[in-house]
Amino acid sequence: MAAFHPRPEDLPSEFAVFPLPGALLLPRGKLPLNIFEPRYKAMVEDALGAGRMFAMIQPDPTQPEVPPGPGLFQVGCLGRLSSFSETEDGRFLITLTGVARFRVAQELAMRNGYRRVRADYGPYRADLDLAPRSLGLDREAFLAALKAYFSQRGVDANWDAIHRMDDDTLVVTLGMACPFEPAEKQALLEATTEADRAAILLALLQMGAAGPDLPPGRVVS
Numbered sequence: 001m002a003a004f005h006p007r008p009e010d011l012p013s014e015f016a017v018f019p020l021p022g023a024l025l026l027p028r029g030k031l032p033l034n035i036f037e038p039r040y041k042a043m044v045e046d047a048l049g050a051g052r053m054f055a056m057i058q059p060d061p062t063q064p065e066v067p068p069g070p071g072l073f074q075v076g077c078l079g080r081l082s083s084f085s086e087t088e089d090g091r092f093l094i095t096l097t098g099v100a101r102f103r104v105a106q107e108l109a110m111r112n113g114y115r116r117v118r119a120d121y122g123p124y125r126a127d128l129d130l131a132p133r134s135l136g137l138d139r140e141a142f143l144a145a146l147k148a149y150f151s152q153r154g155v156d157a158n159w160d161a162i163h164r165m166d167d168d169t170l171v172v173t174l175g176m177a178c179p180f181e182p183a184e185k186q187a188l189l190e191a192t193t194e195a196d197r198a199a200i201l202l203a204l205l206q207m208g209a210a211g212p213d214l215p216p217g218r219v220v221s
Contacts, residue, residue, distance in 0.1 A: 004080060004097075008125050011100060014108060014118050016043045016054040017076060019069065024185040025056040025077040026197075027098040027127040029172045035092040039113030044081070044092050046112065052081040055117070056096065057104070058182050068110050075190050077101050078119070098172075100127040101189065135198045137167045142202055146174070148209035153179075171198045180204055 018033075018040060025031045035044050047054045055078045063071025079096035086092055102119035110116065143162075150157050165173065175188045175197065184204055191197035 004082075004099075005130060006099065006128065008121060008128060011078065011121060012051060012053055012119075014116060015078065016047065016111070016114050016116050017057045017072070018043065018054060019057055019059050019072055019115065021059050021061075021182050022179070022185060023056055023058070024176045024189060025079050025096060025098045026172045026176055026189065027077065027100055028130070028168070029098045029176045030082065031056065031079065031096045031098070031176060033092075033094050033096060035094060036090075041090075041092060042112040043114040044084075044094060047081060048084065053078055053099070054081075054096075055079060055102065055119075057117075058186060061182065068107075068115055072104065072107075073186050074104050075101055075186070076104070076117075077189065100124055132166075133168045133194045135167045135171060135195050137171070137195075137198050139167065142170075142198075142205075145202055145205040145209065149178070149205040152209045167198070168194060171201055174205075175201050178204070178208075180208070 023031065023033075035041055043054055055076045057076030058073050059070035060073045061070075065071065078099045078101075080099050081094055082097040083095040084092065085094075100121055101124035102121050103123065104117045105120040106118040108116040108118060146157075146162070149155075162170065171194065175185075180188070187200055188197055188204075191200055
């Protein structure tokens with residue numbers, strides 16, 4: 001049984017959002033964050049005292065910037081603070097675990113310098129279902145595309161960990177961790193089904209394997 005498994009009616013209707021380009025949170029995914037800006041430290045402190053939830057959302061580069069900041073994509077993902085520590089220099093090291101996607105119904109007045117929204121979960125209530133998911137994933141073809149993608153980008157991957165992951169965990173983890181463009185990350189977020197997300201991810205890996213080399217990195221550990 002999951003330690004935290006809310007019902008739709010348990011989800012907050014209003015909450016803080018952390019607009020961060022290229023940062024993707026998916027339901028059931030775990031996103032580590034290093035929080036150092038005062039406004040986002042205030043956001044984390046407020047979340048700790050009120051259900052431990054806030055959301056990740058990406059700025060939309062196609063939208064004009066108007067107060068209180070850059071335009072946002074209309075779909076984000078609510079997360080729950082599942083781990084928290086404070087460094088000696090005052091930073092917060094947290095892990096945000098994805099709970100459910102939402103559509104922005106309205107942006108609200110800022111609080112303590114951070115942005116807030118009212119959410120519509122209507123299209124995404126199935127995100128709360130933690131039953132095993134069948135993705136119809138061709139694991140052999142997927143891993144071949146992944147190896148080609150990592151080779152092209154000089155990524156040092158932990159293949160033992162990758163092989164131990166079930167299909168759903170693999171797609172969620174790689175979708176969040178791979179350095180795709182913000183629009184590509186958004187496509188993964190907004191995929192209608194998990195099978196659709198797996199198909200999008202496979203296509204991105206195949207396209208990325210033919211792209212230019214990037215500096216070496218470590219994506220999956």
